[in-house]
Amino acid sequence: MEWLFDPPAPPSLAIAGRPERLPVRRIWCVGRNYRAHIQEMGGDPRRDTPIFFAKPGDSILQVASGTLGKLPYPPRTSDFHYETELVVAIGKYGRNIVPDAALEHVIGYAVGLDMTRRDAQRAAKAASGPWELAKAFDYSAVIGDVHLAAEVGHLRQGRLSLSVDGEPRQSADLDAMIWSVPLIVAHLSQWVAIAPGDLVYTGTPEGVGAVRPGQRLYASIDGLGSLAVEVVPP
Numbered sequence: 001m002e003w004l005f006d007p008p009a010p011p012s013l014a015i016a017g018r019p020e021r022l023p024v025r026r027i028w029c030v031g032r033n034y035r036a037h038i039q040e041m042g043g044d045p046r047r048d049t050p051i052f053f054a055k056p057g058d059s060i061l062q063v064a065s066g067t068l069g070k071l072p073y074p075p076r077t078s079d080f081h082y083e084t085e086l087v088v089a090i091g092k093y094g095r096n097i098v099p100d101a102a103l104e105h106v107i108g109y110a111v112g113l114d115m116t117r118r119d120a121q122r123a124a125k126a127a128s129g130p131w132e133l134a135k136a137f138d139y140s141a142v143i144g145d146v147h148l149a150a151e152v153g154h155l156r157q158g159r160l161s162l163s164v165d166g167e168p169r170q171s172a173d174l175d176a177m178i179w180s181v182p183l184i185v186a187h188l189s190q191w192v193a194i195a196p197g198d199l200v201y202t203g204t205p206e207g208v209g210a211v212r213p214g215q216r217l218y219a220s221i222d223g224l225g226s227l228a229v230e231v232v233p234p
């Protein structure tokens with residue numbers, strides 16, 4: 001077969017302590033998964049299913065532990081928000097997965113930032129339109145080293161935190177998630193097939209806020225190390 005042009009290299013992620021890279025397929029994100037964050041956004045925490053949205057696979061910006069990543073300030077926003085999240089990496093294909101079997105499909109975990117054009121999201125919500133471009137843009141899926149579940153186990157609890165220029169902004173325990181990782185995987189797999197290389201951002205706790213060029217974000221989750229980025233001018 002001959003290509004019309006060279007296909008792009010698949011997006012991929014470094015894995016802590018391993019030479020192999022994890023190829024990225026799809027990126028799914030859970031909205032509204034911590035009660036206090038739903039309240040700060042003016043939403044109603046009583047829901048019977050999780051909500052999902054997506055980012056392109058090539059929107060990832062991986063930052064190795066111990067380094068300072070550069071996160072370009074995106075165009076078309078003046079309210080660029082961080083959302084610190086546990087990211088789940090899928091390692092096994094599945095559809096209609098039952099919660100008890102869901103963790104068999106999870107190969108690893110990482111610290112992530114679901115970067116958001118909050119002004120564009122608000123405008124889209126007000127217009128009852130899609131908020132795709134508030135969430136799915138270049139470098140919007142920031143992620144740290146992937147840690148394999150075989151090494152760190154499956155995370156049910158642990159402190160997630162974020163500081164900006166040394167000031168604490170987000171702090172919560174993973175056990176405060178409304179939809180646990182097994183429930184997220186089970187629900188998502190009712191809507192779409194999940195497959196190796198899919199990432200799932202599992203939602204952010206309260207304390208989201210805006211950042212400007214020059215500011216430094218430091219995110220961490222117990223057991224997964226940390227992620228440091230500086231917002232840089234476009």
Ligand code: MN
Nearest residue numbers: 083114203204
């Ligand atoms: Mn989010």
